[in-house]
Amino acid sequence: MSDTLEQESAYQVDALIAEDIDAYLELHQHKTLLRFITCGSVDDGKSTLIGRLLYDSKMIFEDQLAALEADSKRVGTQGQEIDFALLVDGLAAEREQGITIDVAYRFFSTEKRKFIVADTPGHEQYTRNMVTGASTADLAVILIDARKGVLTQTRRHSYLAHLIGIRNIVLAVNKMDLVGYDQAVFDTIVADYRAFADSIGIERFVPMPISGFKGDNITTLSPNTPWYSGPALMEHLETVELDQVSxxxxxxxxxxxxxxxxxxxxxxxxxxxxxxxxxxxxxxxxxxxxxxxxxxxxxxxxxxxxxxxxxxxxxxxxxxxxxxxxxxxxxxADAPPQAADQFEATIVWMADEEMLPGRPYWLKLGTQTVTANIQAPKYQVNVNTMEHLAAKTLELNAIGVANLSTDRNLVFEPYADNRGLGGFILIDKITNATVAAGMLHFSLRRAQNVHWQPTDMSREHHAAIKNQKPAVLWFTGLSGAGKSTIANIVEKKLARMNRHTFLLDGDNVRHGLNKDLGFTDADRVENIRRVGEVAKLMTDAGLIVITAFISPFRAERDMVRKMMAPGEFVEIHIDTSLADAEARDVKGLYAKARRGDLKNFTGIDSPYEPPEDPEIRIDTTNMTPEQAADLIIARLIP
Incomplete structure (x- = not known):
């Protein structure tokens, strides 16, 4: 009998435990989720604050706590039993330098809400990582060191958070313990920040005096700040309204x-x-x-x-x-988004290499991937003064506004209305590296007002009456390689065969069509883009187009290839070594470049990217220009 009672009692306990577990899971399943970021300048205490939140919310296991205590002693935290920053600074490089480099995501939960927090780096060179963390956030905690006040990175991160669409902002004035919890210091910082916030359109923010080190006003209000009547940070995070309903x-x-x-x-x-x-x-x-x-x-x-x-x-x-x-x-069906192929957008440049207007990049928006060309910026934003500065390109961490066009219609909504259909990234086609993030403002009127006008005479008809197949013979190679010489001979030989041709030479084009362009990387890209568009029109007319351009970048040669019908683009690499090309130096350009009198010269202080798989490769050390021309024509017209 006793065994039966004990067994029944055990069943009841198990049932109660199971019931409690079910209730616990049910409770957590219906909690709302808040994604937020901590950002600010270097050493403002972002990682320490997150570590404190994790610790106070009991989201650290015993083995983690033991390891943390051991690491804190090894690092040698000044008089502090636990270095909370070590909970978040996971990279070895971060622990060695005492800074955050990458974005660290942490999950924790309280009785009222679940949280995903992103600890973003403070160094300017890692601003791109901050943008990544902010892209999915509902709230931003902007930290300020009470001893330093509002800094450049404070302004930069606030501007980016607002730009990305975060409307819930907490201004956490940290390290109040180091200024004696002085209300005057806090009030001065809040006033300075409010003036800046007003200038960029931040309508409201919640200021808080805190100490991540001491725990003041983190989970409960601190007796050290009796003059502060607002909520503790955790209370605000648990109760702030989200946009999920909307x-x-x-x-x-x-x-x-x-x-x-x-x-x-x-x-x-x-x-x-x-x-x-x-x-x-x-x-x-x-x-x-x-x-x-x-x-x-x-x-x-x-x-x-x-x-x-x-x-x-x-x-x-x-x-x-x-x-x-x-x-x-x-x-x-009755309220669809828009579709267009030309836009105005804000672009945050995230690559070490500067943006090259006219270069084709992959644009990824949601599940859509298209080719996009970015025009020269309308202006760049000075994040300190909000001044609009003239700019021809964008460099690392620069923020600017520019027009862009895509190779086909993109389904979108303005970023201000829909972050999912308005935010995009740009990807370099060669390296597959993400180079920028952007926000679409609106489609350009020309996107709706300019349409392809159908014509009765097709490109096939133009080619048929000339009795030839259109083609683009794209000669590329270093200056002095022999491109123009060989291209000129090829055109003469084709003329004797009654072929209809036109030769576009690099120097000649710069006397007219491209006379406004220089030799910066951005101008070189635009130079080739324009030549490609002209070559395309000429193939539509049924011509065999011969071009002789250094065209140093693979991305632009690939861009022109994709403009043409399949099989019409023939890349011809005049493969001459730099030493041989420089030895010829017919125009004296290499000598000028070596003296420093000619900047951005290909092969000297500007790179040349040789074709990886050209249709024709000509080694000028093994054949004469006449022989090279015969080889090209034999390949073109078997």
Whole structure:
């Protein structure tokens, strides 16, 4: 009998434990999630603050705490038992230097809310990492060292946070313990920051006097600041209102991530609902095609849903067989977003190499990837004064406004209205490195007002009456390699064969079409872009176009190749070594470059990127110009 009672008692305890666990999981499942960042200047105490939040919210395991205490003793924290910054500064380089380099993400939870916090670096050279952390944040904690006041990085990070769309800002005046908790110091800093905030459009922020080191006003109000009547930081983080409700109130938008086709009987379109709601029976429009249909099912991991809401990943099925694929956007039929191919945008440049206007970059917006060309900036922003400065390009961490165009329509909404369909990144086509982040403002009127005018005479007709196949013979190589000499001979030989040609020579073009361009990398890019557009028009006219340009960058040669019909672009590398080209130096250019009288000269102080896989390679050390021309023509006209 006793064993039976004990067994029943054990079952009851297990049932109570299971009930408690279920209740706990239910509670956490329905908590809201706040994503926030800490940012500011170097050594303002960002990592220490996050470490304190993790510690005070009991989100550190015993083994982690023991390791932290050991690390704190090894690092030699000044009189402090625990160095909270070590909880976040995970990179060896960060611990050695005592700074944050990369973005560190940490999760923690309280009884009221779940949090994901990003600790972003303070050094100016790592501003790009701060932009990464801020891109998904709902709130920014701007830290200021009470001893130093408002600094350049304070302004830069505040401006970027506001630019990226963060409207909840906490001004945390840290290290108040080092200024004796002086209210006058706090009030002065708040007044200085308010003047700056007003100048950039920050309408409101919550100022707090804190000490991450001592824990003042972090989880509870501190007796050291009796003059402060606002909330503690944790209280504010737990209660600040989020925009998730308004996301559901907006029109339905879902970028398509992939076409879900597990079998022949099912075809759905999967993605994350960016805004709005969707349910079976809703009329939707697929953009940029504009095709419409009706939703028949909303499928999630656990089965069909009566309704999908913003923030959920779902698969939609349609009543009609319409074309829809990755990169398309499914939207409410009666309130679709726009589609255009020319825009104004704010660009934050994040690469060590400067932006090259005219160079094609990959532009990735949501699930859409297109080729984009950036024009020279309209202006660059001085983050200290908000002054608009003239600029021809953007360098590392520079912020500017520029127009851009894409090779096909991009489905978008202004960033101020929809971060998901308005924010983009730029990717270098050669290195695949992310070089910039940007925010679309609006489409340009010309995007809607300028259309292709159909013509009756096709490019095939122009080629047929000339009895030839259009082509672009693109000669590239160092100055003095022999490009112009060989190209001129090729044109003469083709003329004797009754071929219709036109020769575009680098020097000749700069006397007219490109006389406004210099020899900076940006001007070289624009030089080739213009020549490519002219060459394309000439192939449309049925001509064989011969070009002789150094064209030092692979990206621009690839850009011209993609302008042409498949097989029409023939890259010819006149492969002459720098020593041989310099020995010829017919125009005396190398000598000037060596003396420093000629800047940005290819091969001396500006790079040349040889073709990796040209259609034709000519080694001028092994053949004469006549022989080279014969080889090219034999390859062109078998």
């Amino acid at each position: 996301d559901q109130a907006r029109p339905f938008r879902m970028p398509v991530q992939w076409v879900n086709r597990p079998n022949l009987d099912f075809r759905g379109f999967s993605g994350l609902i960016g805004s709005g709601t969707v349910k079976p029976g809703d009329a939707v429009r697929v953009l940029p095609s504009g095709k419409t249909s009706t939703v028949t099912r909303v499928v999630a991991f656990d089965g069909d849903l009566e309704q999908g809401v913003a923030g959920q990943s779902v698969t939609l099925t349609f009543a009609d067989e319409i074309d829809c694929s990755r990169g398309d956007v499914i939207a409410a």
